[in-house]
Amino acid sequence: MHKILANTLFLGKDIYYLPDCHSTNEVAAERVKAKKAGEGSIVITDRQTKGRGQRGNRWYSEPGMNLTFSLILKPVFLDASEQFDLNMAVSLGIREALAEYIPSILVKWPNDIVHPEQGKLGGILIENTLGNGGITFSIVGIGLNINQTDFPFPNATSMASLAGAELDKEEIFKVLISRIEKYYLLLKKGHIKTIRSTYQANMFRFGQMSTFNDGENFTGQIIGISEQGKLIIEKNNRDVHQYAFKQVKFV
Secondary structure (H helix, E strand, O other): EEEEEEOOOOOOOEEEEEEEEEHHHHHHHHHHOOOOOOOEEEEEOOOOOOEOHHOOEEEOOOOOEEEEEEEEEEEOOOOOHHHHHHHHHHHHHHHHHHOOOOOOOEOOOEEEEEEEEOEEEEEEEEEEEEEOOOEEEEEEEEEEEOOOOOOOOOOOHHHHHHHHHOOHEEEEEHHHHHHHHHHHHHOOOHHHHHHHHHHHHHHEEEEEEEEEEEEOOEEEEEEEEEEOOOEEEEOOEEEEEEEOOOOOOOO
């Protein structure tokens, strides 16, 4: 299962498969530390018992139904202040891959993949190790709902739910890795303006009047992303605010 990928330059040439594990991010980090994995290596499992999301949230996935994996990258070309650039590149790769099956998939700041009407399809958790002012390596954890159709929490959906039929997980995995590699290489070549504009063009609620909460509910619209990855919202049609992770919520 999960054979070495032939449709990529370096991602997925080393795939470490576990039937179950506590966290693919933790296993990937352990393998890097033990010098058993390099850039492009992937850790993937059918059952993750302690999956984590942003803000320490638990990520639940029905065993064998979805895709749960971690990529090992070495974006040494990025400064410590440019960590969100990697987030954007990975998010766009995932969105583009899934959009080949369901066209309306969007990215939701800071790290979710969503259908604008049906809910959340998955998320990304990137854990960076910094050194000498830059990133030495990154563990990119990805969890995506593929064939699961019953969820213990609201506002969740899956590719199968949207498509009305089960999909080939292995095929989607191959497309995902190929598209993530595409955007990672764009980032490595310095095409950040292209990545940023593409991210905004495929961003959930971008330019739409919406309700947010930063301690209290307010009406505003997303007008951009700062260079540090902060969400820029024009609040109540007058004031422009920048929000870091955890400082604002979508309502």
